Amino acid sequence: MKFIGFRTVKTAIGASLAIIIGKELGLQYAASAGIITILSVQKTRKKSVKSALKRILSCILALCLALILFNLLGYGEIIFGVFLLIFIPLAVRFKVEEGIVVSSVLVSHLLVEQSTSAFWLWNEVALMIVGVTVALILNLYMPSVEGRIKEDQLFIEESIKEILIKIAEAMRNGEFSKEDEEDLLIDLENRLRGARKLTYINLNNYFRGNDHYYVRYMEMRMQQLETLKSMKEHFRDDFSTYEQALMMADFTEKVANSIYEENTAENLLNDLYRLRENFRSMSLPVSRQEFESRASLFQFLNDIKQFLRVKNEFIIDINMLELNEK
Incomplete structure (x- = not known):
């Protein structure tokens, strides 16, 4: 210290x-x-x-x-x-x-x-x-905080990946530890809030108008964090007996492995739309329990869509800014 x-x-x-x-x-x-x-x-x-x-x-x-x-x-x-x-x-x-x-x-x-x-x-x-x-x-000299921001980015991306993989595993085997998930989310939120403060300090150390990237990145991850919190609320039942859950688990793991900064999420969104169409073509639920479980899975699918859409919009906004600066 x-x-x-x-x-x-x-x-x-x-x-x-x-x-x-x-x-x-x-x-x-x-x-x-x-x-x-x-x-x-x-x-x-x-x-x-x-x-x-x-x-x-x-x-x-x-x-x-x-x-x-x-x-x-x-x-x-x-x-x-x-x-x-x-x-x-x-x-x-x-x-x-x-x-x-x-x-x-x-x-x-x-x-x-x-x-x-x-x-x-x-x-x-x-x-x-x-x-x-x-x-x-x-004050013309300010120590750079970009190195610390990049370290935070790596931590944040790895944390989100870990949370999504745990969700995928829970869908496959029916075991879900809310305590572990809650701890991961708390650690992620604390790191995100600290990183967001650093990005605003970094932004205000420059007089150009094109230094908003890190701020936008952290705001995007904050929105994804809120979606992750919503995702975990759908795990009240064991979904592992349903074919849809196994399909969602595979897709969730695919999202986890594509969480890195540069991914546009566009291909993942297209995969998600195809997955949703497959769900709609499947046979209807035969019991109330199955109906409620599949409804929760469908809500989870919507959360994943929102999670990916936030990332896709972030990439589009950044690309538009870069084009305007040229």
Whole structure:
């Protein structure tokens, strides 16, 4: 377990650099630049840029408001309170609330110095610029998470394959362990949720518009997970005595062995439609028990169709995106 994370190291280095730069530029209250850097180091590049812009706009708004209030009403603690009463709602209204704290600190410098001269106004703007610029430069480098995402992909695909194979075995031999299946589904869901978070971090570390692949992939697998949960609900009876169950078991195993990322699922969908037609051509159930069991199998078949359709639509969407980018 790491005691100090990469972001912590960047924050410490950035805060020190911002203070040093502030002092070298002759800025007063140079330590504030370091605090601004601490608050501006974000998890992703996009978030860092958005945060920087909002803080600069918030700073300009705060200084303009302070210039008016302090010159009209004087410098005092009550006037600073009036400033906050007006500034905070305005910052929220203009969606720059991320800069409320640091901008208020910068305005407090004017209060302490009892001045809104050009020197002090520029001093506060410069502190903000130094702080957010250092943070932006540091955030240009973000450790890649693609390796971890690919590891998650392999785990997810192997887990789905294992679950489908267990389902196929249960259809053949009539033995189905709900506990084992539940544990596999829980592990898969936990890994999927963590992987999905990583894909959004990866997405927000790039400024191009074509980095949605991993996000779409994980969303596709999340939809398939929900279908898997539905599949297991159909196993209330022993299906192994029915010919349809053995046919479904073979098909389910075929799906399991074709779960890998690049498979379009189009051929599997065609096989499924043929299988469904075969089911319809078979003799009707002769007992209530057989009717209920075959109805459950038919519902399972619909779940498999949904499972494959989600994958097929994912591949089509990705191919369309690639064509549009060319």
